[in-house]
Amino acid sequence: CHRYYNRPFPPSPPGHWFFGHTFHIPAYKPWAKFIEWGRSTAGPLYILWVARNPVIILNDFQVADDLFNKQRAAFSTRPPRVMASLCGFDRGLTFLPPGRSFKKTRRYLHEALNVRAIQACESMQMTEAQTYALRLLESSENVQDESRMLYSAMLISFSLGYRPPNLSDSIIAHSDRVAKDAALILTTGKFWVEFFPFVRHLPVAFLGSQVARCVRDFKADLEELITESSRITQAALDHPEIPASFCSKILREVKSQDYVETKELVDYASLSMYAGAVDTTIASVDTFLVAMMLNPDIQLKAQKELDNVLGSGRLPIHADRTSLPYVEAILTEVLRWNPPVPLTSRKLASDVDYSDYILPGGASVVANIWAMNHDPELFSDPQEFQPERFIGPTGREAIRLVHQATFGFGIRVCPGQHFATSSLWIVIATLLVTFTISTVPGEHNEPGLDCEEGALIRVLPYKCTLKPRSQAIVDALKRCSESSAAAQSK
Numbered sequence: 001c002h003r004y005y006n007r008p009f010p011p012s013p014p015g016h017w018f019f020g021h022t023f024h025i026p027a028y029k030p031w032a033k034f035i036e037w038g039r040s041t042a043g044p045l046y047i048l049w050v051a052r053n054p055v056i057i058l059n060d061f062q063v064a065d066d067l068f069n070k071q072r073a074a075f076s077t078r079p080p081r082v083m084a085s086l087c088g089f090d091r092g093l094t095f096l097p098p099g100r101s102f103k104k105t106r107r108y109l110h111e112a113l114n115v116r117a118i119q120a121c122e123s124m125q126m127t128e129a130q131t132y133a134l135r136l137l138e139s140s141e142n143v144q145d146e147s148r149m150l151y152s153a154m155l156i157s158f159s160l161g162y163r164p165p166n167l168s169d170s171i172i173a174h175s176d177r178v179a180k181d182a183a184l185i186l187t188t189g190k191f192w193v194e195f196f197p198f199v200r201h202l203p204v205a206f207l208g209s210q211v212a213r214c215v216r217d218f219k220a221d222l223e224e225l226i227t228e229s230s231r232i233t234q235a236a237l238d239h240p241e242i243p244a245s246f247c248s249k250i251l252r253e254v255k256s257q258d259y260v261e262t263k264e265l266v267d268y269a270s271l272s273m274y275a276g277a278v279d280t281t282i283a284s285v286d287t288f289l290v291a292m293m294l295n296p297d298i299q300l301k302a303q304k305e306l307d308n309v310l311g312s313g314r315l316p317i318h319a320d321r322t323s324l325p326y327v328e329a330i331l332t333e334v335l336r337w338n339p340p341v342p343l344t345s346r347k348l349a350s351d352v353d354y355s356d357y358i359l360p361g362g363a364s365v366v367a368n369i370w371a372m373n374h375d376p377e378l379f380s381d382p383q384e385f386q387p388e389r390f391i392g393p394t395g396r397e398a399i400r401l402v403h404q405a406t407f408g409f410g411i412r413v414c415p416g417q418h419f420a421t422s423s424l425w426i427v428i429a430t431l432l433v434t435f436t437i438s439t440v441p442g443e444h445n446e447p448g449l450d451c452e453e454g455a456l457i458r459v460l461p462y463k464c465t466l467k468p469r470s471q472a473i474v475d476a477l478k479r480c481s482e483s484s485a486a487a488q489s490k
Protein backbone atom coordinates (compact mmCIF):
# COMPACT_ATOMS: atom_id res chain seq x y z
CA CYS A 1 0.00 0.00 0.00
CA HIS A 2 1.15 3.58 -0.62
CA ARG A 3 1.60 6.05 2.13
CA TYR A 4 1.34 9.79 1.51
CA TYR A 5 3.84 12.19 2.98
CA ASN A 6 3.51 15.95 3.45
CA ARG A 7 7.22 16.52 2.85
CA PRO A 8 9.74 15.13 0.40
CA PHE A 9 12.22 12.35 1.13
CA PRO A 10 15.88 13.40 1.35
CA PRO A 11 17.66 13.62 -2.04
CA SER A 12 19.12 10.58 -3.72
CA PRO A 13 22.24 10.11 -5.85
CA PRO A 14 21.59 8.80 -9.35
CA GLY A 15 20.79 5.08 -9.48
CA HIS A 16 19.18 2.44 -11.68
CA TRP A 17 15.46 3.08 -12.39
CA PHE A 18 14.48 -0.34 -10.99
CA PHE A 19 17.33 -1.69 -8.86
CA GLY A 20 18.16 1.73 -7.39
CA HIS A 21 21.56 1.56 -5.66
CA THR A 22 21.44 -2.18 -4.88
CA PHE A 23 24.46 -3.06 -7.00
CA HIS A 24 26.36 0.18 -6.44
CA ILE A 25 27.28 -0.26 -2.78
CA PRO A 26 30.76 -1.78 -2.65
CA ALA A 27 31.59 -4.47 -0.08
CA TYR A 28 35.06 -2.89 0.27
CA LYS A 29 35.01 0.39 2.23
CA PRO A 30 31.37 1.33 1.57
CA TRP A 31 31.87 4.36 3.85
CA ALA A 32 34.16 5.93 1.24
CA LYS A 33 31.47 5.54 -1.43
CA PHE A 34 28.91 7.08 0.96
CA ILE A 35 31.18 10.13 1.38
CA GLU A 36 31.62 10.40 -2.38
CA TRP A 37 27.86 10.29 -3.02
CA GLY A 38 27.33 12.93 -0.32
CA ARG A 39 29.94 15.25 -1.84
CA SER A 40 29.11 14.81 -5.49
CA THR A 41 25.33 14.96 -5.51
CA ALA A 42 23.29 14.48 -2.45
CA GLY A 43 24.60 16.40 0.64
CA PRO A 44 25.26 15.01 4.11
CA LEU A 45 21.80 13.40 4.51
CA TYR A 46 20.45 11.36 1.62
CA ILE A 47 18.52 8.26 0.71
CA LEU A 48 19.56 5.14 -1.20
CA TRP A 49 17.25 2.46 -2.55
CA VAL A 50 18.46 -1.06 -1.90
CA ALA A 51 16.28 -3.93 -3.16
CA ARG A 52 13.52 -1.28 -3.22
CA ASN A 53 13.96 -0.50 0.50
CA PRO A 54 14.98 2.98 1.71
CA VAL A 55 18.40 3.31 3.35
CA ILE A 56 19.16 6.76 4.77
CA ILE A 57 22.80 7.79 5.00
CA LEU A 58 24.03 10.30 7.60
CA ASN A 59 27.50 11.66 6.86
CA ASP A 60 27.31 14.53 9.33
CA PHE A 61 27.92 14.40 13.09
CA GLN A 62 25.32 17.08 13.89
CA VAL A 63 22.59 15.20 12.00
CA ALA A 64 23.47 11.89 13.71
CA ASP A 65 23.45 13.66 17.09
CA ASP A 66 20.05 15.29 16.38
CA LEU A 67 18.52 11.97 15.36
CA PHE A 68 20.27 9.07 17.14
CA ASN A 69 20.97 10.91 20.41
CA LYS A 70 18.03 13.34 20.66
CA GLN A 71 15.28 11.11 19.26
CA ARG A 72 16.42 7.89 20.88
CA ALA A 73 13.09 6.10 20.87
CA ALA A 74 12.74 6.25 17.08
CA PHE A 75 16.39 5.23 16.52
CA SER A 76 16.99 2.32 18.87
CA THR A 77 16.37 -0.89 16.87
CA ARG A 78 18.88 -2.37 14.44
CA PRO A 79 17.76 -3.35 10.94
CA PRO A 80 16.63 -7.00 11.08
CA ARG A 81 19.27 -9.53 10.01
CA VAL A 82 17.84 -12.69 8.50
CA MET A 83 21.05 -14.68 9.03
CA ALA A 84 21.23 -13.61 12.69
CA SER A 85 17.76 -14.96 13.37
CA LEU A 86 18.34 -18.16 11.36
CA CYS A 87 21.55 -18.89 13.31
CA GLY A 88 20.40 -17.89 16.81
CA PHE A 89 22.73 -14.87 16.90
CA ASP A 90 19.77 -12.53 17.41
CA ARG A 91 20.02 -13.05 21.17
CA GLY A 92 23.41 -11.29 21.14
CA LEU A 93 23.21 -7.65 22.28
CA THR A 94 24.21 -6.21 18.91
CA PHE A 95 21.10 -7.68 17.32
CA LEU A 96 18.60 -7.45 20.22
CA PRO A 97 15.69 -5.02 19.83
CA PRO A 98 14.93 -2.82 22.85
CA GLY A 99 12.82 -4.73 25.37
CA ARG A 100 13.29 -6.73 28.56
CA SER A 101 16.37 -8.75 27.52
CA PHE A 102 18.00 -5.69 25.95
CA LYS A 103 17.48 -3.58 29.06
CA LYS A 104 18.76 -6.25 31.44
CA THR A 105 21.82 -7.00 29.32
CA ARG A 106 22.70 -3.31 28.95
CA ARG A 107 22.31 -2.92 32.73
CA TYR A 108 24.70 -5.80 33.45
CA LEU A 109 27.23 -4.36 31.03
CA HIS A 110 26.86 -0.85 32.39
CA GLU A 111 27.38 -2.05 35.97
CA ALA A 112 30.56 -3.88 34.98
CA LEU A 113 31.97 -1.41 32.45
CA ASN A 114 31.16 2.13 33.64
CA VAL A 115 34.02 4.59 34.28
CA ARG A 116 34.24 3.76 38.00
CA ALA A 117 33.77 0.01 37.69
CA ILE A 118 36.49 -0.17 35.06
CA GLN A 119 39.11 0.91 37.63
CA ALA A 120 38.91 -2.62 39.03
CA CYS A 121 40.30 -3.92 35.69
CA GLU A 122 43.24 -1.55 35.51
CA SER A 123 45.78 -3.82 37.14
CA MET A 124 44.74 -6.75 34.91
CA GLN A 125 45.02 -4.50 31.82
CA MET A 126 48.44 -3.28 32.90
CA THR A 127 49.76 -6.80 33.53
CA GLU A 128 48.48 -7.92 30.12
CA ALA A 129 50.08 -4.89 28.42
CA GLN A 130 53.43 -5.71 30.07
CA THR A 131 53.19 -9.40 29.16
CA TYR A 132 52.47 -8.32 25.57
CA ALA A 133 55.54 -6.05 25.53
CA LEU A 134 57.69 -8.88 26.94
CA ARG A 135 56.52 -11.26 24.22
CA LEU A 136 57.28 -8.61 21.59
CA LEU A 137 60.79 -8.26 23.05
CA GLU A 138 61.33 -11.91 22.16
CA SER A 139 59.99 -11.47 18.64
CA SER A 140 57.99 -8.90 16.72
CA GLU A 141 57.57 -11.27 13.78
CA ASN A 142 53.86 -11.90 14.52
CA VAL A 143 52.80 -8.66 16.11
CA GLN A 144 49.17 -9.05 14.99
CA ASP A 145 48.89 -12.50 16.61
CA GLU A 146 50.39 -11.10 19.79
CA SER A 147 47.81 -8.29 19.80
CA ARG A 148 45.06 -10.88 19.35
CA MET A 149 46.42 -12.84 22.30
CA LEU A 150 46.58 -9.64 24.35
CA TYR A 151 42.93 -8.74 23.83
CA SER A 152 41.54 -12.29 23.88
CA ALA A 153 43.25 -12.82 27.23
CA MET A 154 41.93 -9.51 28.59
CA LEU A 155 38.35 -10.16 27.53
CA ILE A 156 38.16 -13.79 28.61
CA SER A 157 39.81 -13.03 31.97
CA PHE A 158 37.31 -10.23 32.47
CA SER A 159 34.16 -12.08 31.48
CA LEU A 160 34.94 -15.67 32.56
CA GLY A 161 37.75 -15.26 35.09
CA TYR A 162 40.00 -17.67 33.18
CA ARG A 163 43.32 -16.64 31.63
CA PRO A 164 43.88 -18.67 28.43
CA PRO A 165 47.61 -19.54 28.13
CA ASN A 166 47.93 -19.12 24.35
CA LEU A 167 46.06 -18.51 21.11
CA SER A 168 45.36 -22.21 20.50
CA ASP A 169 43.33 -22.48 23.71
CA SER A 170 39.87 -23.76 22.74
CA ILE A 171 37.95 -20.87 24.34
CA ILE A 172 39.84 -18.37 22.15
CA ALA A 173 39.35 -20.49 19.03
CA HIS A 174 35.59 -20.81 19.71
CA SER A 175 35.19 -17.12 20.59
CA ASP A 176 37.09 -15.98 17.49
CA ARG A 177 34.97 -18.17 15.24
CA VAL A 178 31.73 -16.73 16.63
CA ALA A 179 33.09 -13.16 16.37
CA LYS A 180 34.02 -13.79 12.75
CA ASP A 181 30.57 -15.26 12.00
CA ALA A 182 28.91 -12.20 13.58
CA ALA A 183 31.09 -9.86 11.48
CA LEU A 184 30.08 -11.75 8.32
CA ILE A 185 26.40 -11.50 9.25
CA LEU A 186 26.85 -7.74 9.64
CA THR A 187 28.55 -7.33 6.25
CA THR A 188 26.16 -5.70 3.80
CA GLY A 189 25.54 -7.79 0.71
CA LYS A 190 27.26 -10.92 2.06
CA PHE A 191 24.06 -13.00 2.14
CA TRP A 192 21.31 -12.49 -0.44
CA VAL A 193 18.63 -13.47 2.11
CA GLU A 194 19.13 -10.11 3.85
CA PHE A 195 17.37 -8.39 0.94
CA PHE A 196 14.26 -10.55 1.37
CA PRO A 197 13.34 -10.62 5.08
CA PHE A 198 10.25 -12.81 4.54
CA VAL A 199 12.46 -15.81 3.62
CA ARG A 200 13.36 -16.32 7.25
CA HIS A 201 10.04 -18.17 7.60
CA LEU A 202 11.06 -20.72 4.96
CA PRO A 203 12.86 -23.98 5.79
CA VAL A 204 16.63 -23.39 5.57
CA ALA A 205 17.01 -26.11 2.94
CA PHE A 206 15.06 -23.88 0.50
CA LEU A 207 17.60 -21.06 0.79
CA GLY A 208 20.39 -22.59 -1.28
CA SER A 209 23.42 -24.58 -0.27
CA GLN A 210 25.68 -21.63 0.64
CA VAL A 211 23.16 -20.16 3.11
CA ALA A 212 22.24 -23.61 4.48
CA ARG A 213 25.90 -24.46 5.08
CA CYS A 214 26.61 -21.16 6.83
CA VAL A 215 23.50 -21.50 9.02
CA ARG A 216 24.59 -25.00 10.07
CA ASP A 217 28.20 -23.97 10.77
CA PHE A 218 27.36 -20.70 12.56
CA LYS A 219 24.82 -22.46 14.80
CA ALA A 220 27.35 -25.15 15.66
CA ASP A 221 30.03 -22.51 16.43
CA LEU A 222 27.63 -20.72 18.76
CA GLU A 223 26.58 -23.89 20.59
CA GLU A 224 30.18 -24.96 21.08
CA LEU A 225 31.12 -21.57 22.49
CA ILE A 226 28.19 -21.50 24.92
CA THR A 227 29.00 -25.04 26.11
CA GLU A 228 32.66 -24.16 26.62
CA SER A 229 32.05 -20.87 28.42
CA SER A 230 29.33 -22.48 30.61
CA ARG A 231 31.87 -25.12 31.65
CA ILE A 232 34.36 -22.45 32.69
CA THR A 233 31.72 -20.40 34.55
CA GLN A 234 30.41 -23.52 36.32
CA ALA A 235 33.92 -24.35 37.50
CA ALA A 236 34.15 -20.83 38.96
CA LEU A 237 30.74 -21.17 40.66
CA ASP A 238 31.78 -24.51 42.18
CA HIS A 239 34.89 -22.91 43.66
CA PRO A 240 33.91 -19.77 45.57
CA GLU A 241 37.59 -19.06 46.30
CA ILE A 242 38.10 -18.18 42.59
CA PRO A 243 37.81 -14.36 42.25
CA ALA A 244 34.52 -13.22 40.72
CA SER A 245 34.35 -12.56 36.97
CA PHE A 246 31.62 -10.73 35.03
CA CYS A 247 29.60 -13.97 34.61
CA SER A 248 30.21 -15.62 37.98
CA LYS A 249 29.52 -12.42 39.94
CA ILE A 250 26.03 -12.04 38.44
CA LEU A 251 25.23 -15.75 38.74
CA ARG A 252 26.41 -15.97 42.35
CA GLU A 253 24.00 -13.20 43.30
CA VAL A 254 20.91 -14.19 41.28
CA LYS A 255 17.85 -15.73 42.97
CA SER A 256 17.36 -19.41 42.11
CA GLN A 257 14.02 -18.87 40.30
CA ASP A 258 15.73 -16.40 37.90
CA TYR A 259 18.80 -18.55 37.32
CA VAL A 260 17.95 -20.06 33.93
CA GLU A 261 16.92 -16.74 32.34
CA THR A 262 19.89 -14.89 33.81
CA LYS A 263 22.33 -17.61 32.76
CA GLU A 264 21.24 -17.24 29.15
CA LEU A 265 21.45 -13.44 29.26
CA VAL A 266 24.89 -13.57 30.82
CA ASP A 267 26.19 -16.13 28.29
CA TYR A 268 25.09 -13.92 25.40
CA ALA A 269 26.31 -10.75 27.11
CA SER A 270 29.76 -12.24 27.47
CA LEU A 271 29.97 -13.36 23.87
CA SER A 272 28.64 -9.97 22.71
CA MET A 273 31.44 -8.30 24.66
CA TYR A 274 34.05 -10.51 23.04
CA ALA A 275 32.65 -9.92 19.56
CA GLY A 276 32.40 -6.15 20.22
CA ALA A 277 35.79 -5.83 21.87
CA VAL A 278 38.52 -7.91 20.31
CA ASP A 279 38.62 -6.99 16.62
CA THR A 280 37.93 -3.32 17.36
CA THR A 281 40.71 -2.89 19.89
CA ILE A 282 43.18 -4.93 17.79
CA ALA A 283 42.43 -2.62 14.86
CA SER A 284 43.35 0.32 17.07
CA VAL A 285 46.65 -1.28 18.15
CA ASP A 286 47.47 -1.94 14.47
CA THR A 287 46.56 1.64 13.61
CA PHE A 288 48.80 2.93 16.39
CA LEU A 289 51.80 0.87 15.23
CA VAL A 290 51.35 1.92 11.59
CA ALA A 291 50.98 5.58 12.62
CA MET A 292 54.19 5.40 14.65
CA MET A 293 56.09 3.83 11.73
CA LEU A 294 54.90 6.60 9.43
CA ASN A 295 55.51 9.46 11.91
CA PRO A 296 58.81 9.05 13.79
CA ASP A 297 58.71 12.69 14.99
CA ILE A 298 55.37 12.19 16.69
CA GLN A 299 56.69 9.02 18.31
CA LEU A 300 59.76 10.83 19.62
CA LYS A 301 57.68 13.67 21.03
CA ALA A 302 55.48 11.20 22.95
CA GLN A 303 58.53 9.35 24.27
CA LYS A 304 60.00 12.63 25.51
CA GLU A 305 56.79 13.38 27.37
CA LEU A 306 56.80 9.89 28.91
CA ASP A 307 60.48 10.11 29.91
CA ASN A 308 59.90 13.50 31.56
CA VAL A 309 56.99 12.23 33.62
CA LEU A 310 58.20 8.70 34.41
CA GLY A 311 61.98 9.15 34.60
CA SER A 312 64.07 6.30 33.31
CA GLY A 313 63.28 2.64 33.96
CA ARG A 314 59.69 3.09 35.19
CA LEU A 315 56.70 1.62 33.36
CA PRO A 316 53.50 3.65 33.01
CA ILE A 317 50.48 3.04 35.22
CA HIS A 318 46.91 4.30 34.71
CA ALA A 319 47.40 6.98 37.35
CA ASP A 320 49.90 8.67 34.98
CA ARG A 321 47.25 9.18 32.30
CA THR A 322 46.22 12.71 33.22
CA SER A 323 49.87 13.87 33.27
CA LEU A 324 50.47 12.73 29.68
CA PRO A 325 48.35 14.91 27.34
CA TYR A 326 50.36 14.06 24.22
CA VAL A 327 49.91 10.28 24.71
CA GLU A 328 46.18 10.96 25.21
CA ALA A 329 46.20 12.96 21.96
CA ILE A 330 47.82 10.04 20.11
CA LEU A 331 45.18 7.62 21.44
CA THR A 332 42.40 9.97 20.31
CA GLU A 333 43.99 10.48 16.89
CA VAL A 334 44.24 6.67 16.46
CA LEU A 335 40.48 6.41 17.10
CA ARG A 336 39.71 9.32 14.77
CA TRP A 337 42.03 8.42 11.91
CA ASN A 338 40.93 4.83 11.52
CA PRO A 339 37.67 4.27 13.45
CA PRO A 340 37.31 0.48 13.97
CA VAL A 341 33.51 0.55 13.43
CA PRO A 342 33.14 2.89 10.42
CA LEU A 343 29.35 2.50 10.06
CA THR A 344 26.50 1.76 12.44
CA SER A 345 22.84 1.35 11.61
CA ARG A 346 19.29 1.51 12.92
CA LYS A 347 15.80 0.70 11.72
CA LEU A 348 13.56 3.75 11.98
CA ALA A 349 10.57 2.93 14.21
CA SER A 350 8.22 5.63 12.85
CA ASP A 351 8.13 8.54 10.37
CA VAL A 352 10.38 11.38 11.53
CA ASP A 353 10.36 14.99 10.25
CA TYR A 354 13.85 16.35 9.93
CA SER A 355 14.92 19.63 8.43
CA ASP A 356 12.82 19.91 5.24
CA TYR A 357 12.42 16.18 4.83
CA ILE A 358 10.44 13.22 6.02
CA LEU A 359 12.37 10.11 6.99
CA PRO A 360 10.00 7.19 6.41
CA GLY A 361 9.35 4.72 9.26
CA GLY A 362 10.82 1.29 8.52
CA ALA A 363 13.84 2.73 6.66
CA SER A 364 17.35 1.64 7.60
CA VAL A 365 19.48 4.54 8.78
CA VAL A 366 23.27 4.33 8.54
CA ALA A 367 25.52 6.67 10.50
CA ASN A 368 28.83 7.08 8.66
CA ILE A 369 31.25 7.37 11.58
CA TRP A 370 34.18 7.40 9.16
CA ALA A 371 32.77 10.47 7.39
CA MET A 372 32.29 12.29 10.71
CA ASN A 373 35.85 11.59 11.87
CA HIS A 374 37.17 12.77 8.48
CA ASP A 375 34.94 15.83 8.15
CA PRO A 376 37.24 18.70 7.08
CA GLU A 377 34.91 21.19 8.80
CA LEU A 378 35.64 19.50 12.13
CA PHE A 379 39.20 18.28 11.58
CA SER A 380 41.51 20.14 9.23
CA ASP A 381 43.58 17.90 6.89
CA PRO A 382 41.59 14.88 8.07
CA GLN A 383 43.75 12.33 6.21
CA GLU A 384 46.82 13.44 8.19
CA PHE A 385 47.77 11.81 11.50
CA GLN A 386 48.09 14.92 13.73
CA PRO A 387 47.74 14.45 17.49
CA GLU A 388 48.43 18.22 17.91
CA ARG A 389 44.80 18.89 16.96
CA PHE A 390 43.86 17.69 20.48
CA ILE A 391 46.31 19.97 22.31
CA GLY A 392 45.54 23.57 23.24
CA PRO A 393 42.33 25.45 24.05
CA THR A 394 40.03 23.54 21.67
CA GLY A 395 41.63 20.16 22.38
CA ARG A 396 39.21 18.90 25.03
CA GLU A 397 36.16 19.63 22.88
CA ALA A 398 37.76 17.87 19.90
CA ILE A 399 38.55 14.81 22.06
CA ARG A 400 34.92 14.69 23.21
CA LEU A 401 33.71 14.84 19.62
CA VAL A 402 35.94 11.96 18.53
CA HIS A 403 34.75 9.78 21.42
CA GLN A 404 31.12 10.63 20.73
CA ALA A 405 31.31 9.65 17.07
CA THR A 406 33.68 6.68 17.33
CA PHE A 407 31.73 4.82 20.02
CA GLY A 408 28.28 5.35 18.54
CA PHE A 409 25.03 6.90 19.65
CA GLY A 410 21.93 6.96 21.85
CA ILE A 411 20.84 3.92 23.78
CA ARG A 412 23.09 1.68 21.69
CA VAL A 413 26.29 3.61 22.40
CA CYS A 414 29.22 1.21 22.84
CA PRO A 415 28.98 -0.18 26.39
CA GLY A 416 32.70 -1.06 26.31
CA GLN A 417 34.08 2.39 25.52
CA HIS A 418 35.78 2.95 28.89
CA PHE A 419 37.28 -0.53 28.83
CA ALA A 420 38.50 0.18 25.28
CA THR A 421 40.09 3.55 26.07
CA SER A 422 41.69 2.58 29.37
CA SER A 423 43.16 -0.63 27.94
CA LEU A 424 44.36 1.04 24.73
CA TRP A 425 45.93 3.83 26.75
CA ILE A 426 48.05 1.48 28.87
CA VAL A 427 49.00 -0.61 25.80
CA ILE A 428 50.08 2.46 23.82
CA ALA A 429 51.97 4.02 26.74
CA THR A 430 53.75 0.72 27.53
CA LEU A 431 54.78 0.23 23.88
CA LEU A 432 56.05 3.81 23.58
CA VAL A 433 58.15 3.52 26.73
CA THR A 434 59.59 0.15 25.77
CA PHE A 435 60.26 0.33 22.03
CA THR A 436 61.40 2.43 19.14
CA ILE A 437 58.83 1.49 16.52
CA SER A 438 60.02 1.58 12.91
CA THR A 439 59.63 -0.01 9.50
CA VAL A 440 61.54 -3.17 8.63
CA PRO A 441 64.74 -2.29 6.74
CA GLY A 442 64.59 -3.58 3.18
CA GLU A 443 60.78 -3.87 3.18
CA HIS A 444 59.84 -1.84 0.15
CA ASN A 445 56.16 -1.44 0.64
CA GLU A 446 55.22 1.62 2.70
CA PRO A 447 53.17 0.55 5.70
CA GLY A 448 49.63 1.69 5.14
CA LEU A 449 46.22 1.28 6.57
CA ASP A 450 44.61 -0.93 4.02
CA CYS A 451 41.92 -3.19 5.43
CA GLU A 452 39.96 -6.30 4.55
CA GLU A 453 36.43 -6.24 3.20
CA GLY A 454 33.78 -6.27 5.92
CA ALA A 455 31.79 -4.37 8.52
CA LEU A 456 34.73 -3.87 10.92
CA ILE A 457 38.22 -2.62 10.20
CA ARG A 458 40.78 -5.42 10.02
CA VAL A 459 44.17 -3.97 9.08
CA LEU A 460 45.99 -6.04 6.46
CA PRO A 461 49.20 -7.80 7.56
CA TYR A 462 52.24 -5.53 7.97
CA LYS A 463 55.73 -5.83 9.42
CA CYS A 464 57.42 -3.59 11.96
CA THR A 465 60.66 -3.42 13.90
CA LEU A 466 60.44 -3.03 17.67
CA LYS A 467 63.79 -2.11 19.18
CA PRO A 468 64.06 -1.90 23.00
CA ARG A 469 64.83 1.67 24.08
CA SER A 470 66.92 0.82 27.14
CA GLN A 471 68.15 -2.07 29.27
CA ALA A 472 66.58 -0.37 32.32
CA ILE A 473 63.10 -0.70 30.82
CA VAL A 474 63.68 -4.32 29.78
CA ASP A 475 64.74 -5.09 33.37
CA ALA A 476 61.66 -3.29 34.71
CA LEU A 477 59.40 -5.39 32.46
CA LYS A 478 61.06 -8.60 33.62
CA ARG A 479 60.70 -7.61 37.27
CA CYS A 480 56.99 -6.83 36.80
CA SER A 481 56.40 -10.12 35.05
CA GLU A 482 58.16 -12.08 37.81
CA SER A 483 56.16 -10.35 40.52
CA SER A 484 52.82 -10.89 38.74
CA ALA A 485 53.70 -14.58 38.18
CA ALA A 486 54.49 -14.86 41.88
CA ALA A 487 51.18 -13.18 42.79
CA GLN A 488 49.26 -15.59 40.56
CA SER A 489 50.89 -18.70 41.99
CA LYS A 490 49.89 -17.70 45.56
Ligand code: HEM
Residues within 6 Å of the ligand: 093, 094, 095, 113, 272, 273, 274, 276, 277, 278, 280, 281, 284, 339, 340, 341, 344, 345, 406, 407, 408, 409, 410, 411, 412, 413, 414, 415, 416, 417, 419, 420
Ligand atom coordinates in the same frame (compact mmCIF):
# COMPACT_ATOMS: atom_id res chain seq x y z
C1 HEM B 1 38.24 0.87 20.06
C2 HEM B 1 37.36 0.01 20.49
C3 HEM B 1 35.87 0.04 20.22
C4 HEM B 1 35.15 0.80 19.34
C5 HEM B 1 35.66 1.85 18.37
C6 HEM B 1 33.76 0.42 19.49
C7 HEM B 1 32.72 1.01 18.79
C8 HEM B 1 31.41 0.58 18.85
C9 HEM B 1 30.33 1.13 18.06
C10 HEM B 1 30.45 2.27 17.05
C11 HEM B 1 29.22 0.45 18.38
C12 HEM B 1 27.82 0.66 17.78
C13 HEM B 1 27.11 1.75 18.54
C14 HEM B 1 25.87 2.22 17.84
O1 HEM B 1 25.21 1.41 17.18
O2 HEM B 1 25.56 3.42 17.92
C15 HEM B 1 29.56 -0.54 19.38
C16 HEM B 1 28.68 -1.43 19.93
C17 HEM B 1 29.03 -2.37 20.88
N1 HEM B 1 30.27 -2.50 21.50
FE1 HEM B 1 31.94 -1.44 21.07
N2 HEM B 1 33.66 -0.54 20.45
C18 HEM B 1 34.92 -0.80 20.94
C19 HEM B 1 35.25 -1.66 21.96
C20 HEM B 1 34.35 -2.41 22.69
C21 HEM B 1 34.66 -3.16 23.88
C22 HEM B 1 36.03 -3.17 24.58
C23 HEM B 1 33.51 -3.82 24.25
C24 HEM B 1 33.25 -4.72 25.44
C25 HEM B 1 34.01 -4.82 26.51
C26 HEM B 1 32.48 -3.47 23.28
C27 HEM B 1 31.18 -3.95 23.27
C28 HEM B 1 30.19 -3.53 22.40
C29 HEM B 1 28.85 -4.11 22.38
C30 HEM B 1 28.34 -5.28 23.23
C31 HEM B 1 28.11 -3.37 21.41
C32 HEM B 1 26.65 -3.56 21.01
C33 HEM B 1 25.78 -2.55 21.77
C34 HEM B 1 24.31 -2.55 21.38
O3 HEM B 1 23.97 -2.89 20.25
O4 HEM B 1 23.48 -2.19 22.25
N3 HEM B 1 33.02 -2.59 22.36
N4 HEM B 1 30.92 -0.43 19.66
